[in-house]
Amino acid sequence: MPLYDYVAVSKGCRKCKGGFEIVQKLAEPKLKKCPACKAPVERVISAPAVHGKYSTKSDSKLKDLGLTKYVKTSDGSYERTVGGGGPKMIRKPEDD
Numbered sequence: 001m002p003l004y005d006y007v008a009v010s011k012g013c014r015k016c017k018g019g020f021e022i023v024q025k026l027a028e029p030k031l032k033k034c035p036a037c038k039a040p041v042e043r044v045i046s047a048p049a050v051h052g053k054y055s056t057k058s059d060s061k062l063k064d065l066g067l068t069k070y071v072k073t074s075d076g077s078y079e080r081t082v083g084g085g086g087p088k089m090i091r092k093p094e095d096d
Helices: 057-063
Strands: 004-008 018-022 040-045 069-071 078-084
Touching: 057 078
Parallel strands: none
Antiparallel strands: 004 018, 004 040, 069 078
């Protein structure tokens, strides 16, 4: 079962104000209220944990696996640093 992160939308208790994790089935609906204080909460996106052969941060290992790595540049664009797939540069969209 997946682990989901929630945080209080406005005021909340010590548990939800700083955020909390909860294990839920995929079929279960999102929580709308903190289980402890009933304050409104929202589910937040967090980075997934990657384990196994893809968990390495070594650029040479990523290249050997045929993966591509992008690094964010100072202007908000992304530049390919490892691999040959995809564009060399992904530019930040211009604000209109």
